[in-house]
Amino acid sequence: MIAHKEVQELRSQTRGVAQVVHFNNAGSSLPADVVVDTVIDYLREEAMAGGYETEAKYQPQIDAVYDRIATLINAERDEIALFENASAAWGTAFKGLSFQEGDEIITSEMEYVTNLIGLADTQQLGGVKVKVIPNDEHGNFSMSDFEQSVTPQTKLIAVTHVSSSGGSILPIEEIGKVAESRGILYLVDACQSVGQMPLDVQKIKCDMLSVTGRKYLRAPRGTGFLFVKKSSLDKLKPVLMDFLSAGNVSLSGYTIRQDARRFELYEKNRALTLGLGKAVEYALGIGLDRIWARIEYLSGIMRSALAEIPGLRVHDFGDHKSGIVTFTLDGTESLELKIKLAAAGINVSVGGAQATPIYMEKNQLSTVVRASVHYYNTEEEIELLCRAIAAM
Ligand SMILES: Cc1ncc(COP(=O)(O)O)c(C=O)c1O
Structure with missing residues (x-):
């Protein structure tokens, strides 16, 4: 797996991570500096x-x-x-x-x-x-x-x-x-x-x-x-x-x-x-095996930490989950949650029913909050996300 030191090195090659906590990798991830340049x-x-x-x-x-x-x-x-x-x-x-x-x-x-x-x-x-x-x-x-x-x-x-x-x-x-x-x-x-x-x-x-x-x-x-x-x-x-x-x-x-x-x-x-x-x-x-191992690790941590928050429901079913973590928070609209997190410098997205209509309708979901992790995300960022949601 990608070790802590290497994560820091990879983060130092991506200007955006100093600016924002980015959990919208399933929307569009932060590019490495070398790509932008x-x-x-x-x-x-x-x-x-x-x-x-x-x-x-x-x-x-x-x-x-x-x-x-x-x-x-x-x-x-x-x-x-x-x-x-x-x-x-x-x-x-x-x-x-x-x-x-x-x-x-x-x-x-x-x-x-x-x-x-x-x-x-x-x-x-x-x-x-x-x-x-x-x-x-x-x-x-x-x-x-x-x-x-x-x-x-x-x-x-x-x-x-x-x-x-x-x-x-x-x-x-x-x-x-x-x-x-x-x-x-x-x-x-x-x-x-x-x-x-x-x-x-x-x-x-x-x-x-x-x-x-x-x-x-x-x-x-x-x-x-x-x-x-x-x-x-x-x-x-x-x-x-x-x-x-x-x-x-x-x-x-x-x-x-x-x-x-x-x-x-x-x-x-x-x-x-x-x-x-x-x-x-x-x-x-970096190696796709190593990227995947880190994404699995981080998304596992994120799902467990989110599940501890009262009123929060993680909606990822199935035995083989990806880096895309979806959830809803009782009493808070997904869009409102996204906007509040953005104000705290944390990017997530909202998955609407229109993106995967058959699945969303079957599970009676109109929207879900989508927090998608990449290998450059950190345990600390996940903690920040969970603390920000818990404070709502
Ligand atoms: C599973 C899946 N397929 C296709 C697409 C469409 O990709 P694009 O926006 O690059 O056309 C998306 C976009 O979110 C997607 O999540």
């Missing part, structure tokens, strides 16, 4: 030398971002496409698939709102049946219910690894084994898990995986990526294309490029791309 330095150079000229100079570093991401998730560089966020990445994968009437899609009750919108559209407009696997009485994804739901009509399994509103971590490797053995396409939303815990697409056996940069990866806002397994590339039709995606363009057709960058558009913010690459490099330098 990479972005700003690039933008300054671009302003002085020209956008295309600066890009040409940094092309090797920009290309290396794909290698870093590939290393992070054990993929190949040509299986990675860059996006501005996880929704665009997930939507590109999902909308690229073609469904026929009678097809079935399996998802879980923890699915994120953007994904549910896509699933709802497909169900209503395309005659496709979406089956939702409810969590069991312990809050865990039920593998037996899932396996019973798979039929010859199942075209896609689309699940969220770590939900934005608490709940148990989904057994994505177990699900992947079923997907592979039944030859079903498998799309994983890893928006909250990449950067938080080790993740290996070979083990997950997914065809597609969508990720954002700003959360546990500590990359700048406006970054994200999509993994598409090489052998599944041609199963998705790119939604939007430009000259990066295709060549030999004429009115009678074009030649599509042979890697996942066919799903990208050429124009994007190169400074942010380099910032994303730096953030991935930084996380790899």
